[in-house]
Amino acid sequence: METHPFAAAPAGGPGLESLPVEPLLTSEFDVDPGGVYERLRSTYGPVAPVGLMGVPVWLVLDYREVLEVLRDESVWRRDVRHWRARAEGRLPRDWPLLAGYEVRQTMFLDDEEHRHARLSHHSAMRPFQDGHSPEGWELRAAVARYADELIDVLAAESGTTGFADLAAQYTRPLLLMVTTKLFGCPVELGDEMVMDLWRMLDGGPDAGAATGRALGAMTRLAAHRRSRPGEDLTSYMLLSDPTLSDEQLGRELFMNAVYLNDITGNMVCNTLLEVLRGNATVRRSLSHGQLGETVNRAALVNPPTANLCFRFAARDVRLGNYWIRAGDIVSPSVAAAHRDLLAMGSSQLVDSAVSTRAHLAWGAGAHQCPSAARELAGTVVTTAVGRVFERFARAELTLPPDQLPWRSGPVVRGLRLLPVRYELVAGSGGRGAGRTVPGGRRGGEVGVPVASTAPPSASVGADASSAGERAGSGVLGVLRRMMSRGRKSG
Ligand code: HEM
Known part of the structure; x- marks a missing residue:
């Protein structure tokens, strides 16, 4: 895979807030989310910075990285109080997704x-x-x-x-x-x-x-x-x-x-x-x-x-081609990760009764x-x-x-x-x-x-x-x- 400009950036490199992000919830996403996930993956690799209703979020796209985020609760926290942007009062007051997380x-x-x-x-x-x-x-x-x-x-x-x-x-x-x-x-x-x-x-x-x-x-x-x-x-x-x-x-x-x-x-x-x-x-x-x-x-x-609840990084951590900073927000995308499984081909997965259990829908x-x-x-x-x-x-x-x-x-x-x-x-x-x-x-x-x-x-x-x-x-x-x-x- 191509090396991304931020691949080797230490924790002092550019953070999520300073990166240009493209909004995720577009009419294209409405019609063809799979196409959007593929484009993001080819541009950014396994993790992409996206905008969610005006707030920057890391979207995790690859099966391996999604599993890593879901499994390692010592790094990926669920309590919204770990979210740096929220703690620093930088979220729009009426951000529609916040009420649910509170x-x-x-x-x-x-x-x-x-x-x-x-x-x-x-x-x-x-x-x-x-x-x-x-x-x-x-x-x-x-x-x-x-x-x-x-x-x-x-x-x-x-x-x-x-x-x-x-x-x-x-x-x-x-x-x-x-x-x-x-x-x-x-x-x-x-x-x-x-x-x-x-x-x-x-x-x-x-x-x-x-x-x-x-x-x-x-x-x-x-x-x-x-x-x-x-x-x-x-x-x-x-x-x-x-x-x-x-x-x-x-x-x-x-x-x-x-x-x-x-x-x-x-x-x-x-x-x-x-x-x-x-x-x-x-x-x-x-x-x-x-x-x-x-x-x-x-x-x-x-x-x-399709995309699971947000997680918040407990410390600076490398994921995909980026350094995720302590307090950054990530959204693990099961729908994008499943594309990896489906891409493995019908002989290995879709025709096998056993391997469908690898799905992350639960x-x-x-x-x-x-x-x-x-x-x-x-x-x-x-x-x-x-x-x-x-x-x-x-x-x-x-x-x-x-x-x-x-x-x-x-x-x-x-x-x-x-x-x-x-x-x-x-x-x-x-x-x-x-x-x-x-x-x-x-x-x-x-x-x-x-x-x-x-x-x-x-x-x-x-x-x-x-x-x-x-x-x-x-x-x-x-x-x-x-x-x-x-x-x-x-
Ligand atoms: C087909 C239906 C269902 C699907 C696909 C589903 C999927 C999921 C997923 C993906 C999570 C984890 C979310 C995350 O990690 O962000 C979850 C958690 C949970 N689900 Fe289900 N679920 C289903 C039905 C139900 C039902 C019927 C109940 C209860 C009546 C339920 C209760 C819960 C609870 C309590 C959690 C939170 C567990 C925790 O945080 O420790 N689910 N579910």
Whole structure:
């Protein structure tokens, strides 16, 4: 590789702030992020200085360097207080990304504080992790049931053949229903929270206020479950760490809600897209019944968290062709790193069942997605995708893949729409037709008919499950109202 002018610069050489940077979030990036990553890589090497909404940031592009940043927590810190530009008051006051980073929760903690907070997530999620506990079984059954309810709504409103947006009419509502169920939201809170998360995730003009309201709603949910515990994630977080205040728990739930809604939803849509657009290896894994592998392959092509959360250098350190200064901000790009894996060629990677595990869509190192959350997300994604392919006899994109509209933010890359022409399986328009829930631990096989499967124990808490049920129909109610509002205004 060519030597860059700053390759040998000692720590006294030019810093990030003095380098010319090109803005990352351009219309070109919106349409073809892969092309932008390639251009940056050929200009700067494995690490490039870019502008993010007016603030200079190091974007880490190569797989090796991304892995190094994710794994070495002694150098690459998560606490925003390590950021020199912030500490020196040099950030624009209204920089839109700062508010999120100021919310102190597990993701933005280091060392012992981080390990302690992460443990609470682990033990609270464990009961939902697989299908062998009452909570895990109930959640899996609920995901399949919600998916079927949404497909039933589609059949009732648009017919057994027609057009649908699988992002807006299926994936997003499904994930909101699952969140309501998992978190144990009572109906009133659920409807309010659902609407605000949508506003926040869509980044509209009132996103800041909606974020504040969503945080407030999560804090109220924490207080509610403290006084009325159930078999839900909120109550289990409190059980695993009773010292958590309502505000602290609200912040942790808020982050989980973002992952469960936006990120998991993107994983569902991206997987559906890879199958619908005819990605041969993805389709092959699907036709071999390896749904988990289908998701892995889709995550490799289009990771839902394209660029991971910022890290801050604890000391001057060499990365790629540059010296990164203590307190500099870096953004590890999983999407760019995956291009390295894909470039290794089909014989080594894309056709191999084993090597797709090298993908970084779950992160790596101390802050990687907790195993229980991965199991949970894997179940939701495989069930959501599995139900579509069981209940739809035919589904084809109504737009060429390169004309689909994407939301390309500094962190997330997700589809705005997933428009299809569909035909449901005959007899699938009614409620309960061919309903299944995933049966096993390994996520990937869509499996056991509900009717012939009993929960491991009959005693799933009445409050939690009935709240979930009521909440599920509450969300459906909101959706129906939104859909009919949309039709009237459209
Ligand atoms: C397909 C869906 C998901 C994907 C692709 C995903 C991906 C990730 C990634 C990449 C990270 C690390 C971020 C970083 O290092 O900057 C992460 C962290 C995390 N995820 Fe997930 N996630 C998913 C679903 C979930 C769900 C459903 C939950 C919980 C309900 C969850 C909870 C967490 C938590 C608590 C962390 C922070 C861990 C820490 O900082 O120690 N994730 N996730």
